[in-house]
Amino acid sequence: MRKQVFSAATACGLAVAAVGCAGGARYAGPDWRQDADSIFRALDLPTPTLARLGSGAPGPAHWAQRADYRIDATLDAENRTITATAHVTYTNNAPEPLTYLWLNLEQNLFNDDSIGGRLTRGVERFGNRDGFQGGYDIDSITHNGEPLELTVYDTLGRVELPEPIAPAGGVFEFDIAWSFPVPPYGSDRLAIEEVEQGTVFEIAQWFPAVAKYDDVHGWNTLPYIGQGEFYTDFGDYDVSITAPRDHIVVATGELANPSEVLTEEQMTRLAQARTGPETVVIRGADEVGDPASRPAGDGPLTWRFHAENVRTFAWASSDAFIWDAAQASTGTLIQSVYPKEGLPLWEHSTEYLRFSVEHYSEKWFGYPWPVATNVNGRVGGMEYPMIIFCRNRTSEQGLFGVTTHEIGHNWFPMTVSTDERRHAWMDEGFNTFINYYAFKEYFPDEPPRRGDPARFARFMTVDGQQPVETPADYLDRRLLGALEYAKTSAGLVLLREQILGPERFDRAFREYIRRWAFKSPRPADFFRSMEDSAGADLAWFWRGWFLETGALDQAVTRVKQAGDGDASITFRNLGRLVMPVVYDVVFEDGSAERRRLPVQAWATTDEWTVTLTPGRRVREVVIDPDEAFPDIDRSNNRARRHG
Numbered sequence: 001m002r003k004q005v006f007s008a009a010t011a012c013g014l015a016v017a018a019v020g021c022a023g024g025a026r027y028a029g030p031d032w033r034q035d036a037d038s039i040f041r042a043l044d045l046p047t048p049t050l051a052r053l054g055s056g057a058p059g060p061a062h063w064a065q066r067a068d069y070r071i072d073a074t075l076d077a078e079n080r081t082i083t084a085t086a087h088v089t090y091t092n093n094a095p096e097p098l099t100y101l102w103l104n105l106e107q108n109l110f111n112d113d114s115i116g117g118r119l120t121r122g123v124e125r126f127g128n129r130d131g132f133q134g135g136y137d138i139d140s141i142t143h144n145g146e147p148l149e150l151t152v153y154d155t156l157g158r159v160e161l162p163e164p165i166a167p168a169g170g171v172f173e174f175d176i177a178w179s180f181p182v183p184p185y186g187s188d189r190l191a192i193e194e195v196e197q198g199t200v201f202e203i204a205q206w207f208p209a210v211a212k213y214d215d216v217h218g219w220n221t222l223p224y225i226g227q228g229e230f231y232t233d234f235g236d237y238d239v240s241i242t243a244p245r246d247h248i249v250v251a252t253g254e255l256a257n258p259s260e261v262l263t264e265e266q267m268t269r270l271a272q273a274r275t276g277p278e279t280v281v282i283r284g285a286d287e288v289g290d291p292a293s294r295p296a297g298d299g300p301l302t303w304r305f306h307a308e309n310v311r312t313f314a315w316a317s318s319d320a321f322i323w324d325a326a327q328a329s330t331g332t333l334i335q336s337v338y339p340k341e342g343l344p345l346w347e348h349s350t351e352y353l354r355f356s357v358e359h360y361s362e363k364w365f366g367y368p369w370p371v372a373t374n375v376n377g378r379v380g381g382m383e384y385p386m387i388i389f390c391r392n393r394t395s396e397q398g399l400f401g402v403t404t405h406e407i408g409h410n411w412f413p414m415t416v417s418t419d420e421r422r423h424a425w426m427d428e429g430f431n432t433f434i435n436y437y438a439f440k441e442y443f444p445d446e447p448p449r450r451g452d453p454a455r456f457a458r459f460m461t462v463d464g465q466q467p468v469e470t471p472a473d474y475l476d477r478r479l480l481g482a483l484e485y486a487k488t489s490a491g492l493v494l495l496r497e498q499i500l501g502p503e504r505f506d507r508a509f510r511e512y513i514r515r516w517a518f519k520s521p522r523p524a525d526f527f528r529s530m531e532d533s534a535g536a537d538l539a540w541f542w543r544g545w546f547l548e549t550g551a552l553d554q555a556v557t558r559v560k561q562a563g564d565g566d567a568s569i570t571f572r573n574l575g576r577l578v579m580p581v582v583y584d585v586v587f588e589d590g591s592a593e594r595r596r597l598p599v600q601a602w603a604t605t606d607e608w609t610v611t612l613t614p615g616r617r618v619r620e621v622v623i624d625p626d627e628a629f630p631d632i633d634r635s636n637n638r639a640r641r642h643g
Contacts, residue, residue: 056529429488550576
């Protein structure tokens with residue numbers, strides 16, 4: 001864009017594009033609204049519909065599919081396999097009939113011939129790093145006892161239907177039976193860990209699930225490669241898990257048959273835990289391995305769980321679990337299970353989990369389910385409705401950090417159900433943003449790991465930048481954490497603290513959550529909803545921070561003053577990214593005045609001169625004195641007076 005230079009004095013403030021100035025002067029530069037390169041131009045968003053309104057809210061024609069599951073599963077701990085059957089009830093709320101279904105078959109990632117397996121490079125967090133040969137063995141898929149045709153394509157399966165599923169509420173039911181070997185390390189989603197007193201099984205993304213059909217993409221059939229997580233419909237789950245008698249099982253949902261799988265003493269302790277915030281031990285370290293800590297009898301036990309309005313189901317089972325619990329002020333049962341290798345640190349897990357559930361419920365949106373469980377095993381950190389997997393056994397801050405992060409995902413994307421494979425920043429980044437404030441409240445004297453805009457600035461000069469709005473599986477794997485987690489959270493902290501202000505931001509962000517709870521927003525819905533609720537045009541911010549890769553470099557290049565007369569201060573914006581300029585005018589007597597140049601100053605120029613009448617001598621001007629902005633070069637943020 002051609003450089004335009006003009007001053008605040010001659011341009012009569014910020015409204016320079018078409019506003020008459022004193023003496024009849026009028027700025028006649030290019031119209032930024034027509035400049036295809038302007039960071040301020042309107043975003044190219046999808047046309048609003050009655051399903052997704054221009055306000056960013058879901059409209060009267062909004063719809064979503066539903067998938068309800070009744071599953072019976074058996075864990076063969078000795079052979080490390082799971083065998084299961086499911087009855088699936090699928091409701092088509094779309095306005096068109098469906099002639100086939102797609103299934104997500106995510107366990108098929110775990111073999112060398114899968115897309116994800118062939119893309120795994122060495123010891124990576126995601127993919128099939130151990131070369132495990134697994135995947136589904138699907139024994140049958142039927143409708144009313146009649147077989148259905150299933151064609152498998154890597155981690156997807158297409159099911160041919162005997163007749164179309166009617167629109168606007170049509171229902172199709174089918175049954176499926178399958179088995180698979182549990183991978184020792186399943187792309188940091190599921191895993192097996194051998195510990196001194198037994199084996200910990202963490203099981204997730206383990207059943208053939210109907211893929212998401214929505215109003216934006218139709219069937220969402222991106223393959224499961226490993227780095228991208230999942231995107232599914234809400235539904236109710238009734239799941240029965242048969243496991244060895246000496247195991248404790250925890251899962252998404254409430255335990256429906258405690259009297260069949262717990263001892264009387266454990267039920268008494270669990271009832272006590274529900275009375276208040278103090279952590280109560282349900283099965284202690286000294287009871288692990290003691291037959292008296294399990295119901296008397298022979299053979300396996302079947303644990304039954306019920307969950308409503310969740311987007312998937314996960315569970316964990318172990319003969320080595322210590323178990324404790326407490327009640328949150330939200331009415332939620334908070335519990336943790338862990339082997340003795342987690343001691344003594346994991347004795348604090350339930351406290352950390354309870355604090356996080358209460359903090360997020362009070363600040364953003366109430367936790368919508370009756371249970372929250374933290375599991376310690378081999379999975380580094382992963383989230384599912386009502387249950388999280390956390391490996392950390394090293395430090396209080398480390399365990400708190402992973403716990404508050406993984407349970408934070410029960411807001412994003414378990415409540416606000418985003419498409420994690422296309423828009424990972426809308427769950428990882430939003431969650432890391434809310435984690436920033438939880439960490440600051442719990443550890444007020446320690447800086448959060450991610451979320452500080454100024455600290456993030458050093459990353460913005462690294463080569464190979466990609467936009468935040470890049471699908472997870474197409475990101476350089478070294479950039480996932482920096483972009484989807486750190487950059488997104490730092491951007492939202494910046495938007496809250498420096499651009500909108502906390503009150504204005506919080507009202508808009510809460511409204512976004514309220515509007516899209518148990519629905520599936522897209523980036524355009526978020527952008528529009530925030531602007532609608534906050535009353536602000538933020539196209540420059542969304543484009544600069546999420547859709548492009550520019551950096552911020554603000555400079556003060558000249559400070560001039562004759563005697564005690566008018567002072568002129570010239571600022572330059574040297575990077576593609578734009579932000580308001582917050583600066584201190586420091587006087588010779590040591591006092592200072594905080595001033596602000598609105599971001600709109602950069603709509604038509606990269607240089608702006610401010611004229612002040614301070615009535616005293618200016619010594620220097622300092623940009624961003626609190627170091628709140630992600631400026632990549634602070635050497636040009638200070639200039640002394642000349643003249």
